[in-house]
Amino acid sequence: MNQIVTTHRNTDFDALASLVAATLLYPGAIAALPRQINPNVKSFLSIHKDFFDFPRTSEIDLDSVDHLVVVDTNAWRRLDRLDALKKRDDLVVDLWDHHPGETDLSPTFSCCETTGANITLMVRALKKQRILITPMQATLFLIGLYEDTGNLTFTATRAEDAATAAYLLDLKADLAMVNRFLSPVYGPKQKDILFELLRSAERRKVNGFRIGIGKAKVQGHVENLAIVVRMYMNIANVDAAFGLFESEKRDRCMVIGRSGHDGLNVGQIMQRLGGGGHPAAGSAVLKRVNVDAVETMILDLIEGNQQTSVQISDLMSFPVFTLEADTPMVEAGKLLREKGCTGLPVVDQGRLVGILSRRDFKRLKNQKHLSRPVKAYMSTQVKTIRPGQTPLSAAQYMVKHDIGRLPVVEDDKIIGIVTRSDTMRYFYDLLPD
Numbered sequence: 001m002n003q004i005v006t007t008h009r010n011t012d013f014d015a016l017a018s019l020v021a022a023t024l025l026y027p028g029a030i031a032a033l034p035r036q037i038n039p040n041v042k043s044f045l046s047i048h049k050d051f052f053d054f055p056r057t058s059e060i061d062l063d064s065v066d067h068l069v070v071v072d073t074n075a076w077r078r079l080d081r082l083d084a085l086k087k088r089d090d091l092v093v094d095l096w097d098h099h100p101g102e103t104d105l106s107p108t109f110s111c112c113e114t115t116g117a118n119i120t121l122m123v124r125a126l127k128k129q130r131i132l133i134t135p136m137q138a139t140l141f142l143i144g145l146y147e148d149t150g151n152l153t154f155t156a157t158r159a160e161d162a163a164t165a166a167y168l169l170d171l172k173a174d175l176a177m178v179n180r181f182l183s184p185v186y187g188p189k190q191k192d193i194l195f196e197l198l199r200s201a202e203r204r205k206v207n208g209f210r211i212g213i214g215k216a217k218v219q220g221h222v223e224n225l226a227i228v229v230r231m232y233m234n235i236a237n238v239d240a241a242f243g244l245f246e247s248e249k250r251d252r253c254m255v256i257g258r259s260g261h262d263g264l265n266v267g268q269i270m271q272r273l274g275g276g277g278h279p280a281a282g283s284a285v286l287k288r289v290n291v292d293a294v295e296t297m298i299l300d301l302i303e304g305n306q307q308t309s310v311q312i313s314d315l316m317s318f319p320v321f322t323l324e325a326d327t328p329m330v331e332a333g334k335l336l337r338e339k340g341c342t343g344l345p346v347v348d349q350g351r352l353v354g355i356l357s358r359r360d361f362k363r364l365k366n367q368k369h370l371s372r373p374v375k376a377y378m379s380t381q382v383k384t385i386r387p388g389q390t391p392l393s394a395a396q397y398m399v400k401h402d403i404g405r406l407p408v409v410e411d412d413k414i415i416g417i418v419t420r421s422d423t424m425r426y427f428y429d430l431l432p433d
């Protein structure tokens with residue numbers, strides 16, 4: 001039986017750590033490293049050559065392989081030069097991954113959970129099987145764990161990630177080494193690009209999110225663009241930042257996204273562009289495209305096509321009780337009491353024209369006025385929201401205008417209503433499934 005373990009191209013520390021962990025879990029397996037690995041991982045490997053020296057996937061005789069172990073990715077297309085294995089129906093595949101979503105690897109065994117770092121899943125198994133982890137391995141594992149969880153600050157981080165970090169420190173992971181490899185490589189090239197991003201970037205408010213999109217031309221391969229995008233996000237103080245890096249020949253555009261906001265999943269956006277990533281970080285490479293078109297695509301995706309994100313239409317109540325503009329105030333008062341609400345939208349021939357709340361009754365000077373129509377007392381300054389917007393934008397809007405309910409309007413028609421408590425219930429995860 002010939003086993004190989006492998007991971008995704010553009011190998012990062014979590015992927016390398018998981019690869020090394022897999023060689024411990026599958027003794028005798030050969031670790032096959034993709035050709036493209038991240039620069040900081042490359043420098044780690046060159047220093048640790050005596051300890052972690054792996055053949056590249058291209059050097060492996062695939063005919064003899066009957067067992068493939070894949071770590072830190074769940075897609076064939078992210079593997080390097082293993083397409084020959086794809087067609088083999090006798091191939092046994094083990095999958096260890098922390099990315100949510102469907103896999104096309106048809107695994108025989110799989111350990112897939114959405115932890116902050118994949119190494120967390122692998123360390124759990126090593127611990128369970130009482131397999132020894134050396135201080136050097138613990139150091140590599142901790143670098144992977146910190147890199148993928150942003151030092152345990154990314155929102156995808158689970159308690160188990162933090163517990164794993166503690167476990168690795170117990171096993172003598174070396175924090176000086178961790179710092180050395182995690183500190184960004186930031187040279188003059190990166191500085192130029194950061195300045196270019198800051199100069200070209202436009203800040204926008206899309207769907208309640210503060211978005212920064214910057215563009216820069218790059219010559220050849222520039223390392224650590226992801227770090228530049230993160231720096232840009234922090235300096236520009238936006239919820240999410242995107243760097244659009246167009247190659248000199250204009251034949252390809254590399255998109256790197258970073259999100260610091262729980263409600264905005266850049267991994268999902270990058271997936272729609274043919275790339276991939278996590279909620280907090282992702283990238284995609286697009287060939288022969290116009291950068292402005294890419295920018296528009298990203299904005300459209302943020303605007304409302306994020307299929308799995310919760311939208312106002314999921315939270316709103318409907319049908320909505322409405323008042324006709326001609327309804328006498330006395331009737332309106334009865335309805336408000338009956339429905340137990342503090343306000344109701346007012347419509348005229350189906351169109352939203354105002355909102356009547358309990359406090360509007362204070363303006364009635366005497367009993368006779370109760371026969372006057374609602375439209376004389378309603379407030380016509382109605383703030384509304386569209387069904388595709390996010391709960392966050394509704395909440396921000398309510399806070400800004402100090403209002404407790406927002407009619408949900410589509411094509412001039414009121415299709416629902418969303419209240420302060422609807423949005424709060426969502427934020428506290430009380431939304432029924």
Ligand SMILES: [Mn+2]
Pocket residue numbers: 014015072098117118148
């Ligand atoms: Mn990972």
